[in-house]
Amino acid sequence: MALYLHDTMRGRKVLFEPxxxxxxxxxxxxxxxxxxxxxxxxxxxxxxxxLARLLxxxxxxxxxxxxxxxxxxxxxxxxxxxxxxxxxxxxxxxxYVDDMGALGVQPPDIEPxxxxxxxxxxxxxxxxxxxxxxYEAEGxxxxxxxSFDDYGKLSRRDLREMLAGARVEVxxxxxAPGDFVLWKPSTPELPGWDSPWGRGRPGWHxxxxxxxxxxxxxxxxxxxxxxxxxxxxxxxxxxxxxCAHGGEPFAHYWLHNGFLGIDSTxxxxxxxxxxxxxxxxxxxxxxxxRLALLSAHYRQPLDWSDxxxxxxxxxxxxxxxxxxxxDIDTRLRREAEPHAALIAALEDDLNTPKALxxxxxxxxxxxxxxxxxxxxxxxxTLLAGGDLMGLLQDDAxxxxxxxxxxxxxxxxxxxxxxxxxxxxxxxxxxxADAIRDQLSAAGITIEDGADGSRWRRSV
RNA sequence: GGCUAGGUGGCAGAGUGGUUAUGCAGCGGCCUGCAAAGCCGCGGACAUCGGUUCGAUUCCGUUCCUAGCCUCCA
Numbered sequence: 001m002a003l004y005l006h007d008t009m010r011g012r013k014v015l016f017e018p019x020x021x022x023x024x025x026x027x028x029x030x031x032x033x034x035x036x037x038x039x040x041x042x043x044x045x046x047x048x049x050x051l052a053r054l055l056x057x058x059x060x061x062x063x064x065x066x067x068x069x070x071x072x073x074x075x076x077x078x079x080x081x082x083x084x085x086x087x088x089x090x091x092x093x094x095x096y097v098d099d100m101g102a103l104g105v106q107p108p109d110i111e112p113x114x115x116x117x118x119x120x121x122x123x124x125x126x127x128x129x130x131x132x133x134x135y136e137a138e139g140x141x142x143x144x145x146x147s148f149d150d151y152g153k154l155s156r157r158d159l160r161e162m163l164a165g166a167r168v169e170v171x172x173x174x175x176a177p178g179d180f181v182l183w184k185p186s187t188p189e190l191p192g193w194d195s196p197w198g199r200g201r202p203g204w205h206x207x208x209x210x211x212x213x214x215x216x217x218x219x220x221x222x223x224x225x226x227x228x229x230x231x232x233x234x235x236x237x238x239x240x241x242x243c244a245h246g247g248e249p250f251a252h253y254w255l256h257n258g259f260l261g262i263d264s265t266x267x268x269x270x271x272x273x274x275x276x277x278x279x280x281x282x283x284x285x286x287x288x289x290r291l292a293l294l295s296a297h298y299r300q301p302l303d304w305s306d307x308x309x310x311x312x313x314x315x316x317x318x319x320x321x322x323x324x325x326x327d328i329d330t331r332l333r334r335e336a337e338p339h340a341a342l343i344a345a346l347e348d349d350l351n352t353p354k355a356l357x358x359x360x361x362x363x364x365x366x367x368x369x370x371x372x373x374x375x376x377x378x379x380x381t382l383l384a385g386g387d388l389m390g391l392l393q394d395d396a397x398x399x400x401x402x403x404x405x406x407x408x409x410x411x412x413x414x415x416x417x418x419x420x421x422x423x424x425x426x427x428x429x430x431x432a433d434a435i436r437d438q439l440s441a442a443g444i445t446i447e448d449g450a451d452g453s454r455w456r457r458s459v
Numbered sequence: 460g461g462c463u464a465g466g467u468g469g470c471a472g473a474g475u476g477g478u479u480a481u482g483c484a485g486c487g488g489c490c491u492g493c494a495a496a497g498c499c500g501c502g503g504a505c506a507u508c509g510g511u512u513c514g515a516u517u518c519c520g521u522u523c524c525u526a527g528c529c530u531c532c533a
Contacts, residue, residue: 041533230527232529324496
């Protein structure tokens with residue numbers, strides 16, 4: 001395979017070559033578990049799940065996605081609700097796994113939690129101090145940004161310019177405004193761990209460096225996350241890890257997904273436009289949300305609006321419609337490979353819109369052909385593509401029946417269809433159409449075919 | 460103000476130095492008792508102003524606009 005990925009560090013698309021032939025290590029910045037994940041949080045999870053699926057076709061992949069379960073936002077949530085911190089993080093970790101699962105996100109190989117890696121963080125911080133890259137001040141340990149020449153390279157920032165434009169008050173114990181916290185002291189009521197610098201808790205950035213090192217090694221192939229993490233989070237990770245590892249780079253490829261907006265604005269609590277995946281999956285099929293997230297290229301901004309989901313649902317209707325009613329034997333289904341054009345699109349920096357277009361091209365070919373063997377073969381290929389994309393995982397009949405639950409029972413629909421068939425045979429079209437109208441009012445659309453009628457939900 | 464990424468047809472959204480994106484919507488046709496689904500066909504686009512070029516939506520520069528980041532926000 002020739003996989004090309006856009007690397008933020010180099011600022012362009014480059015050929016992907018793993019450090020060790022045949023093996024790939026990938027780390028994705030996961031959620032801070034103080035609330036349910038919103039649709040914007042879901043984007044990196046889905047996008048890099050797709051990358052993981054693609055990589056697994058050709059490599060032995062080790063994929064880690066962390067949970068940040070120590071953070072001031074969590075502390076704030078605990079104070080607000082009166083719940084123990086552990087309950088909050090446990091609740092939202094479980095919800096995250098479920099919600100992402102509903103979007104077809106496969107579990108990563110490793111899901112490390114920050115609180116289970118405090119010792120590794122302390123060790124890394126000590127190394128940084130010992131080698132002159134960090135210093136202790138008033139119970140804090142700070143990374144000395146000036147000690148790392150390449151600081152700012154990932155985010156293309158000039159440190160001096162940033163300092164000039166700094167608009168946040170600089171803590172007095174910092175040597176330089178750009179220095180960032182590796183460790184900070186905790187008051188008795190806050191979570192804390194004993195360390196050489198007193199009881200405290202880690203800064204945000206150190207956890208990813210420490211956990212990636214432990215589970216994936218000092219240098220990893222791919223590090224991914226949301227675009228807003230480029231600075232400062234990933235810039236700081238780059239600095240920490242390189243300095244802790246004698247200058248060896250943290251990651252060879254840095255991937256960042258674009259932001260998701262709601263109706264052209266940022267999601268924010270104050271605007272009341274935060275869409276929680278946890279709520280969405282209650283009424284919307286996960287595949288619809290997944291396809292919507294994959295309908296734009298991952299590096300492009302994605303504007304979420306009312307039409308986004310409707311459009312995704314219709315696309316799935318078309319794909320499911322193509323494979324509906326085609327009986328594929330198990331062996332053909334299992335052995336089928338995705339369309340080469342689809343793989344080629346994904347290997348070009350995950351061009352999912354192109355990949356979807358290739359699926360539609362296949363669907364059209366399938367709808368057109370009269371040859372039964374070819375239909376089966378094309379359907380198997382299309383479904384194999386769906387497996388790779390994490391789509392078309394439902395049974396086609398079940399897909400078209402979904403939204404009807406609670407309105408009319410399947411039995412009732414079948415009875416009405418039967419009655420309509422009789423009417424049609426007797427050429428009593430007024431009655432037949434009346435039944436069709438009745439079903440239509442209940443959200444059911446009838447499709448008459450050469451070998452009988454079938455139905456689908458139309459809402 | 461600085462940095463980064465963008466501005467494509469009614470909507471969403473790829474891509475390309477000269478030739479079809481794709482999906483939805485619209486229009487015409489086939490099929491159908493009529494529909495639906497499907498198939499065939501049609502229309503309609505590359506923010507602005509310059510430059511390079513035989514030729515630019517595609518390369519370079521200007522202007523305008525949008526989004527994100529600028530110390531803990533996916």
